Each structure stands twice: as structure tokens, then as C-alpha cells.
Amino acid sequence: MISTVLTWAVQRRLDDIEHFRQHPHDVQQSLLQGLLRTARGTEWGQRYGFADAPSAQEFAQRVPISSYEDLYPDLERVLRGENNVLWPGPNQWFAKSSGTTNARSKFIPVTRESLHDGHYRAGRDMSAVATYLYPEIDVFAGKTLSLGGTHQANPFRAESTASRVGDVSAVIMQNLPAWAEFIRTPPLELALLDEWEEKIERIAQHVLQVDVRALAGVPTWMIVLIRHVVELAGAEHIGQVWPNLGLFLHGAVAFGPYRELFRQLIPMEQMRYLEIYNASEGYFAFQDEPNSEDLLLLLNHGVYYEFLPADQWEAPEPKAIGLDEVQLGQSYALIISTNAGLWRYKIGDTVRFTSLAPYRIRISGRTKHFLNAFGEEVVVENADAAISAACQATGATIRDFTAAPVYFDTQDGASRGGHQWVLEFVQAPPDTSRFGEVLDQTLRQLNSDYDAKRHRDIALAPPHLVVAPAGTFERWLAGKGKLGGQHKVPRLSNSREFLEEILDQLNN
Incomplete structure (x- = not known):
């Protein structure tokens, strides 16, 4: 009743x-x-x-x-x-x-x-x-x-x-x-x-x-x-x-x-x-x-x-x-x-x-949370779709991820920038390189600016993936006093601040 x-x-x-x-x-x-x-x-x-x-x-x-x-x-x-x-x-x-x-x-x-x-x-x-x-x-x-x-x-x-x-x-x-x-x-x-x-x-x-x-x-x-x-x-x-x-x-x-x-x-x-x-x-x-x-x-x-x-x-x-x-x-x-x-x-x-x-909408990202270090204009919506496609193609399941630019290295003369992704899987893909390929291909299909920068690897290198062990992002959030509730990992950032903190945690 x-x-x-x-x-x-x-x-x-x-x-x-x-x-x-x-x-x-x-x-x-x-x-x-x-x-x-x-x-x-x-x-x-x-x-x-x-x-x-x-x-x-x-x-x-x-x-x-x-x-x-x-x-x-x-x-x-x-x-x-x-x-x-x-x-x-x-x-x-x-x-x-x-x-x-x-x-x-x-x-x-x-x-x-x-x-x-x-x-x-x-x-x-x-x-x-x-x-x-x-x-x-x-x-x-x-x-x-x-x-x-x-x-x-x-x-x-x-x-x-x-x-x-x-x-x-x-x-x-x-x-x-x-x-x-x-x-x-x-x-x-x-x-x-x-x-x-x-x-x-x-x-x-x-x-x-x-x-x-x-x-x-x-x-x-x-x-x-x-x-x-x-x-x-x-x-x-x-x-x-x-x-x-x-x-x-x-x-x-x-x-x-x-x-x-x-x-x-x-x-x-x-x-x-x-x-x-x-x-x-x-x-x-x-x-x-x-x-x-x-x-x-x-x-x-x-x-x-x-x-x-x-x-x-x-x-x-x-x-x-x-x-x-x-x-x-x-x-x-x-x-x-x-x-x-x-x-x-x-x-x-x-x-x-x-x-x-x-009037119906989809959330496409944040005005400050996107990758646009090289004119590629990758928004969160692109990243989520590419991660989903890569998971589906490789049988992987994702726990969390973040990405940031790898800027031109003037010291060794590198002429290309790129994106570095830190990925924490529940079920890791059997072939990480295949995961990266699908991620890259999907981003190219979804985003013409990214595709133009990736043309023949001239301006933008393929994605560089770092697979993090289980619990990495949770420990990082806990270390910042941000564990639980509505707190979440930033997906994309033009700054390497968050990504470097996570990489430092992996190396220590």
C-alpha cells in the first residue's frame, strides 16, 4: 500500500x-x-x-x-x-x-x-x-x-x-x-x-x-x-x-x-x-x-x-x-x-x-578540464568514449584514469608533444599496446583537431600509457584528504600537476 x-x-x-x-x-x-x-x-x-x-x-x-x-x-x-x-x-x-x-x-x-x-x-x-x-x-x-x-x-x-x-x-x-x-x-x-x-x-x-x-x-x-x-x-x-x-x-x-x-x-x-x-x-x-x-x-x-x-x-x-x-x-x-x-x-x-x-543535453566536459596543449582540443566526452571503446575492444574494465600533455623536450630536440595516460584497471587488457591503439584511433575518429595533429605522427605522438596498480587513485585521493563523497579524479588537464603527483606516488 x-x-x-x-x-x-x-x-x-x-x-x-x-x-x-x-x-x-x-x-x-x-x-x-x-x-x-x-x-x-x-x-x-x-x-x-x-x-x-x-x-x-x-x-x-x-x-x-x-x-x-x-x-x-x-x-x-x-x-x-x-x-x-x-x-x-x-x-x-x-x-x-x-x-x-x-x-x-x-x-x-x-x-x-x-x-x-x-x-x-x-x-x-x-x-x-x-x-x-x-x-x-x-x-x-x-x-x-x-x-x-x-x-x-x-x-x-x-x-x-x-x-x-x-x-x-x-x-x-x-x-x-x-x-x-x-x-x-x-x-x-x-x-x-x-x-x-x-x-x-x-x-x-x-x-x-x-x-x-x-x-x-x-x-x-x-x-x-x-x-x-x-x-x-x-x-x-x-x-x-x-x-x-x-x-x-x-x-x-x-x-x-x-x-x-x-x-x-x-x-x-x-x-x-x-x-x-x-x-x-x-x-x-x-x-x-x-x-x-x-x-x-x-x-x-x-x-x-x-x-x-x-x-x-x-x-x-x-x-x-x-x-x-x-x-x-x-x-x-x-x-x-x-x-x-x-x-x-x-x-x-x-x-x-x-x-x-x-531540450536534451549531454555533458561534454569542463571549460578548464580538457587537453589543448597542441591545438588538439580533446574534451572529457572524447576521452570517456575512447576509453570505453578501448575497453570493449580488449576485454578490459577500467577503474580510473587521468591524462595530461607531454610537452616538447627542447633538451633532446624532440619535435612532437603527446599525451600521457595513467590507467588503473579492474581487468587489465591482455595487450596494452592494442588498448592504446584503439584509444588513439577512437580519439581520431571523434575529434578532427586531434586527428590533424596525429597525422603521420608529425605534430603529436601516439598516446603513452602508464598502467597503475590497484588502489593507486584511491591512495592519491586519500593523501589529499579527498577520499569518498563526491570527490573524483580529474580526467584531463593541461597541467601535469595531478599526473606528476600520481607518478611520484608510483615511484616511491
Whole structure:
């Protein structure tokens, strides 16, 4: 009965989803006006004339596009407890962003509106779509196992016990409505543990006897938990522990390189996978079709979107375009204005539109996470696809990887640069050179700039692969205090900083 009621309740959102599919521009313009109306009395609202109800064009002319660094002086004031700076009222929660393993953390405000009208509304919508697509799984008859991070006292407000910072997953779980907390596992006292190794051990022990129907989290860390549960149970695979498991809602990293590994970990015909795209700044999209990797852009979830074409990413005065101007196949940097007080904020992610009716996207990478040392312009989307192809061709399964340039060596007169890849396999390929060939060939097929640089090996050498032993990336993350939660390895970087740290670890 509970499952039936919950399914009925969440599926009431299907009409709202269909509405913003059919009327995307009206929904977005109405949302923008609502944001401006709510924030008109804040410092930013007064500074940029939000009370005038500016049009989308006027809003873009008045308010500059801001990076985190641009916005930080005002964000720090909010962190220290000032009210009505970017958004009305006090703010008690902040997501400590770990989009990369950079030493500097980002602190993103999470308001009541962004939780309830953003993350939770999108969560209900995802549940509505999942139960509609896969009614046979009967998700609400059991539990959804979700992995997340933790939260701590706000270091900017030592005198306050109320203000907290942490992974966005921890912020969301700590504030979940009762109905959502009822259907999830493990309990909060385990889910929010600080120590990652202890967390995995205690969660695995707890969920051995739980009827887990769905998983939600980052693939890399879900792998660790599933393996430990199987080991504790003395089972051959997870289906013997959770026979009703049928759905994995995954995000944070591209799933392609992990798909084969999950087939091995969960060898059950009923298993289904849906991708979500959420971040500290908001919940942006999810997969709403079972046989497509495209993600439906969420348009009434507290986020107003603009898009920065690639030729504007490094422009001194970048010009963004509206949703009605985007084109298929082009990569755009996301610019967002939100109900957490982020105004024309450059999140750093890039997306590519695959459909304009309705608006569907794929994540193509990061504005700062790509390989372009020699004009090759390899984005994360290219790298994930090439790794997947190489795994499929050689029977390998990947655990993690990163890549960085090998620059021209002026000392020995080398005339070519190249890319160095550090790869950690679950199942290593029998022939590493073959893996490298397929990786290289796939990149050439996907990326004409890379192909041009690789022509006859003149400008760019073939990929140089370094196979790392099991646990390499986990130890590296642990050494940086970034183990667990939403932390992940940077896939691509024009700097060799991360890669050199990993290589040093291998040599010591």
C-alpha cells in the first residue's frame, strides 16, 4: 500500500514535466522573473535594478558573468553570516564543492528554496520518470541505497553551531523530507560518517539484510561498496544479496567507462541505469528515456540558464546566448542564475545539445578540464568514449584514469608533444599496446583537431600509457584528504600537476 501511494504521489509530477517540455521558453522566462522579484531587496537586487523587472536581454546587459573567484568576496560575506547579500535572509547551509581535486574548496550556498524547489523537486521528477519507465522494479516497496559525503561546522562562523558546510549529498540527506528519508538506506548516522573506510564497512554490514531495490550515487564509490557487501555475504554476486535490485541512478562521472564493470558486478537481467546531472549549484538534468544517453534539461527547478559558446570561454567580456538560440552539436559553457543567489554564474561545466524539442543535453566536459596543449582540443566526452571503446575492444574494465600533455623536450630536440595516460584497471587488457591503439584511433575518429595533429605522427605522438596498480587513485585521493563523497579524479588537464603527483606516488 505504501509503495502504491508513493508511486501515485511522485507520478503526479509527470504533468509538470510535460509542461516544461512543451513550453520551455515561457517556463524559463517566468522562472527568471520570479528569481528577480524574490531578490529585488538584496544588495545585488538593488545594485542591478531587479525591482525594474528587467527582461532577459536587460538582465544580461546589467549583470556581469561571474566565475567563483569573481563572486567570492560576496560569497564570503554570506559564509560569515551576512544577510540579504545575494539572496534574501540568512543562509545556514553551504555545499563544499569538489568538482575537481583542486586544493581550494568552493563553498556554494544552499538555500531552502534551492533544496525544495531544486534538488527535491528534481528528485521527485526523477522518481516519477523511473517508476513510470520501470514499474516492474517497484522501487518504493524496498529501499534506495544512497552514498554521500559528510558535513561539518562552517569554518567561517566559529561562533555559530547552526551554519554547516559539506558535500551537497550530505546537505541534501540531512534535510530530506520525511517521505524521502523513509525510502532510503542507510540511516543518517551511518550515511554521514566522516571516516570513509569506516563508513563503507558499517554501511555494508547494515545493508546485508535490507531489501535494496535501487542505488543512487557516484559509480566509483558504489563499486567499492558493492564489492564489500558481496565479500561480507560470501556471495558470488550482488544479486544473491539483493535479488530485487533493479535500478542505479548514477552521476558525477561519465558512466561509459564503468558500464561493463557494472554488468559484471550486477549480472541481473532486470538491472536498469539512469543518469542524473546534479551539482552543488543545482539539479540540472536527468535521463528520461531508457534507450538514450541524452539528459532532459530541467527548466522549472530554480535555475535560469544561459549558454556561452566555445569562442567566448576566454573572452574578456563574454557574450552568452539564451535557450532559444542554442544549436545542436555545439559545446556551451553553462551560465546559471539560481534560487541560491548565484547570478550569471559560470559553473565550469560544458554541455552539448542533442535535441531542441524537448531540450536534451549531454555533458561534454569542463571549460578548464580538457587537453589543448597542441591545438588538439580533446574534451572529457572524447576521452570517456575512447576509453570505453578501448575497453570493449580488449576485454578490459577500467577503474580510473587521468591524462595530461607531454610537452616538447627542447633538451633532446624532440619535435612532437603527446599525451600521457595513467590507467588503473579492474581487468587489465591482455595487450596494452592494442588498448592504446584503439584509444588513439577512437580519439581520431571523434575529434578532427586531434586527428590533424596525429597525422603521420608529425605534430603529436601516439598516446603513452602508464598502467597503475590497484588502489593507486584511491591512495592519491586519500593523501589529499579527498577520499569518498563526491570527490573524483580529474580526467584531463593541461597541467601535469595531478599526473606528476600520481607518478611520484608510483615511484616511491
